[in-house]
Amino acid sequence: MTKLLRISAGQYSAKGLKNINQDFYGLHIPKNHALQTKGISVAIADGISSSQVSQEASKAAVKGFLNDYYSTSESWSVKTSGQRVIEAINSWLFAQTSRSQHRFNLDKGYVCTFSAIVFKSSSAHIFHVGDSRIFRLHNDTLEPLTDVHRTVVSSSESYLSRALGMGARVELDYSIVDLELGDTFLLMTDGIYEYLDNKALGQICADFRGDEQGAAEHIVNAALKNGSDDNVTVQVMRVAELPEKSAVEAYRDLNLLPFPPALHARMQFDGYSIVRRLHASARSHVYLAVDNDTNEQVVIKTLSSELRESAEHIEKFLLEEWIARRVNSAHLLKPCEQARERHYFYVATEYIEGQTLAQWMVDNPKPTIAAVREIIEQIAKGLTAMHRLEMLHQDLRPENIMVDSTGTVKIIDFGATRVAGLQETYAPLRENEILGTAQYTAPEYYLGEYGTVLSDQFSLAVIAYHMLSDRLPYGIKVSSANTRSAQRKLKYRSVLHDDLAIPVWVDDTLKKALHPDPLKRYDAISEFVYDLRTPSTGFKNRTRRPLIERNPVAFWQGVSLSLFIIIIFLIKTYIIVH
Structure with a gap:
């Protein structure tokens, strides 16, 4: 039987001597494939005592994170998903304060500390801002995993330096730690760790190992007693x-x-109903078929x-297929939605009537520009x-692109695609393997870089250049340039060339996109x-003819005016001196 990530959890909270409880906490353990693709999430928040609404901030922060994190794309990394959700929560909290009577006094607004862990595969992803704390009990040693974001004024006075809702932007701490069987993580507010030292916390966890709920209740009661x-x-x-x-367990059953x-x-x-075979290679066989339920042509x-x-x-x-189902674009191959149960291991996609x-x-050996x-x-x-969902294609070439009868262009092959979200779930079978076709592969891959x-x-620009x-x-020299010196x-x-009227600035554009150094290419496609x-502004500035060539009259008029001004200045200076 396939082993899945399993967390034994205990949670407990009390208002203590306060009139209301401004802390909030939550845990979400998803079922099915979301457990593997998104993981288990736990979060805790602590409102500030000077505010009468910070308990609402704590509640909104925890609930918002636990709900919205699972709405993000499965292809996003945990870091990207968590950060974007927390940034959105922070913006909402700050907006609430800005629209309230407390907009000029954040100490009374929608502000709270926030700490969260996402357990995914064999890693713990930690998000933190404020003075809540996260600890890990590892090999009987309790170690802090987060810092306290407080500015100390004196031994009796300090204030939060960072928290959710304090500004339009939030400075968030993120870290990742490897999991080991038996590791125990503690998320707690300052009402706990300021009254129980690490030794006491570690001892309680050891005494209640296997009864995490009992440990949580005992820790709370011990802090109140102290x-x-x-x-x-x-x-x-x-x-x-x-x-x-x-690797395979990351997104399929064994x-x-x-x-x-x-x-x-x-x-x-x-x-x-199989119609005919469309293509066969050493990797796969592709057939044209008709869906008997819908009578639509599909590809098997x-x-x-x-x-x-x-x-x-x-x-x-x-x-x-995983990628095709998660990226919605008219320019990417679309998988077929199957209402009936599948009985064999295959992929069904839309049929594109056209050519590669x-x-x-x-x-079209001489296409127009x-x-x-x-x-x-x-x-x-x-x-x-694809890039918006943190996916890199890595094998863009003319054979992987279809042009249909209407002129619509679609990318059809995702076998080499790297997905950030899946990189966290499993160890790739081959690290840094060059998966693309040599003629279209970017030079940095040959240096062993990601x-x-x-x-x-770069690959897209090669296709444009080739067309x-x-x-x-660069001919065939890129694949043999496996050092920085060779690439320079x-x-x-x-x-x-003489056969096609290509503007010079198009050549300048391609040259930049095809630069061997990726940092010297365009920032975005x-x-x-x-x-x-x-034509870019940079190209215009570099190729603009000097004024003397474009308009000699205007040039000499400008020179004459400048000389006249200088002469007048010299005459005035002479008169003043004498």
């Missing part, structure tokens, strides 16, 4: 079971459906029989949709696409 005059809240989280570190039999024309298969893709024992290739095959960009380039721009812009839209959105920009010139910007020697070959249509 004189705590504040609200007291603690959450005790013990790692009871860790998942096995398997009990795979059976692989399909060999498919052929006129065959009935799992509710489809099966894994090659030679690779069915390979966990690596099963992983890549599954990843393609590679074939389009053969049929307008046609090239149109295709590149559509590919860029698909890439941008790719970025700038790497996909315009029928050659590559790469010489860009101008795309300009949108900037590259924009400059393919409009």
Whole structure:
């Protein structure tokens, strides 16, 4: 049986000597695949005593985080998901104060401390701002994992330096720690840790191991007994079971459906009628089929029989459908929604009636620059949709792009895509492997570096260059340039030639997007696409002819005026002196 992450939890809170409890806490343990893709979340917040509404801030912060975190894209990393949700909560709290009578006095507004942990796979992701605390009991040693964000004025006076709702932006601490079986995490407000030392807290956790609820209640009561005059809240989280570190387990069950039999024309298969085979390679077989329920044409893709024992290739095959289901763009391949149960291991996608960009380039050896721009812009839209969800395509090439009968361009292959959210869930089977095609792969991959959105920009620019010139910007030298010194020697070959009227500024745009150093490319693909249509300001400034060439009369008039002013100045100076 597959092992899943399991946390044994205990939580307890009391108002103590206060009239109201301004602390708030929560825990969410999802079911099914969300446990693997998003993890278990726990959060605690503490309102400030000077405010009569900070308990509302604490409640909103914890509930908002536990709800909204699971609404973020599964492809986002925990860090990105958590930070964006917390930033949104902070903005809402600050807005509430700004619209209230307390807008000029934050001490009475919607302000609270906030600490949270997301347990995902074998890691704990920690988010923190304020003076709540998170500790870990590891090998019988209690260690703090967060700092106290307070400014000390004197031995008897201090104030919060950071908290949610204090400003339009929040400075958030983030860290990640590896989990070990038996590790115990404690989230607590200052009413606890200011009255119980680490030794006492560690001893209670040890005495109540296996009874985390009992430990939480005992910690609260012990703090009150020791004189705590504040609200007291603690959450005790013990790692009871860790998942096995398997790449494929990250987004599928171990009990795979059976692989399909060999498919052929006129065959009935799992509710489809097979029409013909479209493509076959060493990796997969692709068939045109008709859905018997909807009568729509679809594509059935099966894994090659030679690779069915390979966990690596099963992983890549599954990843393609996973990505296609999570990115909504007209320029990315769309998977089929199946109402009926699937009985075999395969992928069903939309059928695109058209041709690959590679074939389009053969049929259109001398395309107009307008046609090239149109295709590149559509590919860029698909890439941008992926990048927003922290996905890198990593294998952009004409064979992986389709142009349908209406001229719509779609990216169709995601086998090499890297997804930030999944990187946290499993250890990749091959680290830093170059997955793209050599002619279109960015130079940084050959240095053993991880790719970025700038790497996909490079590949897109190579396609644009290839379409315009029928050659590559650096020939075949990029794949052999595996040192920085070798990459500095790469010489860009101008795309300009006699057979096509290409503006000089288009060549300048391609040269920048194709720079071997990713930091010298465009900051965003949108900037590259924009400059393919409009000369950049930098290009205009560099290529602007001097005034003496553009308008000699105006130049000499300016020189004459300058000399006249100088002469007048000299005459006045002479008169004053003498």
